[in-house]
Amino acid sequence: MPTVLYISGWRxxxxxxxxxxxxxxxxxxxxxxxxxxxxxxxxxxxxxxxYNLSTSGRKEVRKIIFKNFDLIVDSWNSYFNK
Known part of the structure; x- marks a missing residue:
């Protein structure tokens, strides 16, 4: 289970x-x-x-994903050799 990022309590x-x-x-x-x-x-x-995602949690995680969009895509492509 590759972890891309830990930030603000989110994995x-x-x-x-x-x-x-x-x-x-x-x-x-x-x-x-x-x-x-x-x-x-x-x-x-x-x-x-x-699952159990609050409105504020949804906003927070969406913001984190957008701020780290390229890192997530690059990590996925690197791990799966895409």
Missing amino acids: LFFYSNEGSEPIHIHAQKADMECKFWILSEEVDIKEAFS
């Missing part, structure tokens, strides 16, 4: 067996968890699912 990661899926990132903080699709061509994200 952003992906699972090593998910290379056949489109680029995405999981985020976890306390009992909140979510997954966002990374739309690299559009430089956008789309929520795939969330």
Whole structure:
């Protein structure tokens, strides 16, 4: 389970067996968890699912993902040899 980033209590990661899926990132903080699709061509994200994610948590993690968009895409491509 490669971790891309720890920031503000959030752990952003992906699972090593998910290379056949489109680029995405999981985020976890306390009992909140979510997954966002990374739309690299559009430089956008789309929520795939969330569990116990508060409105403020959603805003916070979206901001973190956008600030680290290139790092997430590069980490995914590097790990999965894309």
